[in-house]
Each structure stands twice: as structure tokens, then as C-alpha cells.
Amino acid sequence: MIKSHTTESEDSVCLAYGRQVKELLNAGSPTEMLDHLWCIYSDAMAFQQEAGYNPRVSDIFMTFRELVFFIQRIESVRV
Numbered sequence: 001m002i003k004s005h006t007t008e009s010e011d012s013v014c015l016a017y018g019r020q021v022k023e024l025l026n027a028g029s030p031t032e033m034l035d036h037l038w039c040i041y042s043d044a045m046a047f048q049q050e051a052g053y054n055p056r057v058s059d060i061f062m063t064f065r066e067l068v069f070f071i072q073r074i075e076s077v078r079v
Helices: 002-026 030-051 057-077
Strands: none
Touching (some): 002 030, 030 057
């Protein structure tokens, strides 16, 4: 019985995430989102050169990379 409740909660979370992704994609196409992500990242890296060393730069890149991969996956399944 607990397992069913857990699955139901997970399903609710997945549906909520899906609604948020749908709302995000209503603001623009996945291709536009990727273009914007690249602009944001490029500007951030250009500023980083002026601002100096940031110990989190590799973490920031990994987050950026995961966002790019996520948008690419969304682009491939969007109907």
C-alpha cells in the first residue's frame, strides 16, 4: 500500500514538472531556448574573465551543459 502511495506522489511530481516545462516552452521554441542559453553562458564567461577567478566555474559549466542536453532532449520529443 505504501508503494502505491509513493508511485502516486511520484506521478504527481512528474505531472507538475511536465506542466512547468510546458509553460517554459510556451515562452519560446527549444531552438530559441538553446540560443538564449548560449548567449547567457557566453556573456557570463566573458564577464568571468574580467571578474577574476571563480572556483565554481566548472560547476557552472556542468549546469549549463545539463540544461543544453535537457533542452535538446525536449526538442527531440516535442510534438
